[in-house]
Amino acid sequence: xxxxxxxxxxxxxxxxxxxxxxxxxxxxxxxxxxxxxxxxxxxxxxxxxxxxxxxxxxxxxxxxxxxxxxxxxxxxxxxxxxxxxxxxxxxxxxxxxxxxxxxxxxxxxxxxxxxxxxxxxxxxxxxxxxxxxxxxxxxxxxxxxxxxxxxxxxxxxxxxxxxxxxxxxxxxxxxxxxxxxxxxxxxxxxxxxxxxxxxxxxxxxxxxxxxxxxxxxxxxxxxxxxxxxxxxxxxxxxxxxxxxxxxxxxxxxxxxxxxxxxxxxxxxxxxxxxxxxxxxxxxxxxxxxxxxxxxxxxxxxxxxxxxxxxxxxxxxxxxxxxxxxxxxxxxxxxxxxxxxxxxxxxxxxxxxxxxxxxxxxxxxxxxxxxxxxxxxxxxxxxxxxxxxxxxxxxxxxxxxxxxxxxxxxxxxxxxxxxxxxxxxxxxxxxx
RNA sequence: GGAGAGGUGACAGAGUGGCCGAUUGUGCAGCAUUGGAAAUGCUGUGUACUGGAAACGGUACCGAGGGUUCGAAUCCCUCCCUCUCCGCCA
Numbered sequence: 328x329x330x331x332x333x334x335x336x337x338x339x340x341x342x343x344x345x346x347x348x349x350x351x352x353x354x355x356x357x358x359x360x361x362x363x364x365x366x367x368x369x370x371x372x373x374x375x376x377x378x379x380x381x382x383x384x385x386x387x388x389x390x391x392x393x394x395x396x397x398x399x400x401x402x403x404x405x406x407x408x409x410x411x412x413x414x415x416x417x418x419x420x421x422x423x424x425x426x427x428x429x430x431x432x433x434x435x436x437x438x439x440x441x442x443x444x445x446x447x448x449x450x451x452x453x454x455x456x457x458x459x460x461x462x463x464x465x466x467x468x469x470x471x472x473x474x475x476x477x478x479x480x481x482x483x484x485x486x487x488x489x490x491x492x493x494x495x496x497x498x499x500x501x502x503x504x505x506x507x508x509x510x511x512x513x514x515x516x517x518x519x520x521x522x523x524x525x526x527x528x529x530x531x532x533x534x535x536x537x538x539x540x541x542x543x544x545x546x547x548x549x550x551x552x553x554x555x556x557x558x559x560x561x562x563x564x565x566x567x568x569x570x571x572x573x574x575x576x577x578x579x580x581x582x583x584x585x586x587x588x589x590x591x592x593x594x595x596x597x598x599x600x601x602x603x604x605x606x607x608x609x610x611x612x613x614x615x616x617x618x619x620x621x622x623x624x625x626x627x628x629x630x631x632x633x634x635x636x637x638x639x640x641x642x643x644x645x646x647x648x649x650x651x652x653x654x655x656x657x658x659x660x661x662x663x664x665x666x667x668x669x670x671x672x673x674x675x676x677x678x679x680x681x682x683x684x685x686x687x688x689x690x691x692x693x694x695x696x697x698x699x700x701x702x703x704x705x706x707x708x709x710x711x712x713x714x715x716x717x718x719x720x721x722x723x724x725x726x727x728x729x730x731x732x733x734x735x736x737x738x739x740x741x742x743x744x745x746x747x748x749x750x751x752x753x754x755x756x757x758x
Numbered sequence: 759g760g761a762g763a764g765g766u767g768a769c770a771g772a773g774u775g776g777c778c779g780a781u782u783g784u785g786c787a788g789c790a791u792u793g794g795a796a797a798u799g800c801u802g803u804g805u806a807c808u809g810g811a812a813a814c815g816g817u818a819c820c821g822a823g824g825g826u827u828c829g830a831a832u833c834c835c836u837c838c839c840u841c842u843c844c845g846c847c848a
Contacts, residue, residue: 338807375808379817386817389829393776402828409828576805697806707805 453655461648474606495611675729685715
């Protein structure tokens with residue numbers, strides 16, 4: 328009955344220091360019932376012992392029987408005896424299977440424990456501003472919300488996108504499409520310079536993959552599902568890419584493994600409203616370059632800072648004002664131990680737009696995904712995984728459109744994009 | 759989509775009902791041999807859960823899931839995947 332243990336948390340920590348986990352659950356505002364988890368763990372282990380003990384007896388008897396002549400009276404007597412034992416094993420096994428199923432379900436609800444450096448607070452108001460860049464650039468005399476730019480619909484066609492697919496699925500055309508391509512190529516080439524291997528992954532994944540990265544079982548509603556094959560469209564490249572090494576043991580010397588991937592991302596995002604979803608602010612399909620790293624546990628927090636810096640560098644090169652937030656426990660996701668968000672200033676809307684999220688998952692995803700490495704002592708242990716957007720395309724485009732509007736109504740293209748975009752302005756000049 | 763073949767440890771490849779967690783070879787690690795190396799010899803070399811302070815045990819895993827049986831890598835069923843041929847197709 329080979330089943331797969333999926334736990335996010337180190338079960339040993341859970342047993343030996345439940346109070347630490349309890350505090351972490353409370354800090355994250357999770358409704359996980361730790362006592363139920365602990366009880367299930369206890370019941371499971373008791374049942375396991377029972378079954379294993381019976382099996383052990385069964386095995387010993389089988390070895391004896393193998394030595395006896397097939398038709399002999401002793402053999403026949405043994406068979407009768409073993410029939411009862413076999414029935415008992417079967418019964419207890421069925422029981423155990425149920426116990427394990429509910430235990431598995433419960434254990435999957437325990438969130439990752441936040442790192443000590445994460446501020447403890449119940450909601451987003453507790454997020455800390457880690458740094459701000461480009462304060463002096465926030466004044467943009469000709470700025471206006473990008474969705475009010477007169478020529479925008481010529482480059483990002485929301486109406487036809489709505490007709491063909493639905494709200495939140497625009498057509499990019501002409502310079503809009505060119506801008507998407509320019510940004511993607513810029514992001515990828517910078518990632519490559521930073522030592523990331525480029526990957527182009529599948530855009531739909533199976534349930535096992537979605538579970539490993541934490542989309543399932545809880546956030547099922549975030550993903551589009553195929554009707555016939557129970558596959559899920561990816562909400563981010565993180566999902567297929569992190570699963571690349573699922574059920575594999577990596578060589579310690581190969582760490583860190585760094586991968587970048589450009590993909591479209593699909594999000595159903597139930598419960599969005601108002602200005603949040605206007606224009607390019609929030610789409611059901613958008614493009615993003617994602618960075619993913621598998622690292623040695625001792626290196627993961629250093630790698631998180633590096634990841635954040637790499638993402639920041641992109642925004643700086645695009646000359647967009649931004650701030651970095653250190654997310655508090657209450658605003659941290661289920662899977663994350665520590666997370667930075669990078670937000671660009673959109674001068675037209677006069678608001679910050681999240682364009683990157685850089686997270687350390689520690690061993691959480693790796694444990695679920697079965698991605699491990701063998702350390703110097705020959706012990707197998709989970710790697711740490713990290714990922715970060717670098718960057719999400721539409722919101723960067725929104726900020727560029729708003730902040731770089733010029734007196735004539737066109738948008739100035741930042742210098743770093745010129746090799747990719749091929750011209751210095753975008754849009755139609757007002758007459 | 760049709761026909762056939764097959765999925766066993768890092769790889770190759772035995773095994774067709776009990777003595778098989780699994781012969782053997784290669785690879786890898788250590789030791790011996792050597793001035794050093796090659797070659798050779800010896801030893802070791804899976805994962806997960808579980809018991810234990812540890813030493814050291816127990817159980818499971820031969821693509822996945824069910825079934826038959828006292829007992830399954832071996833027999834039966836379902837599914838998945840790979841390969842070959844045909845068809846179709848960007």
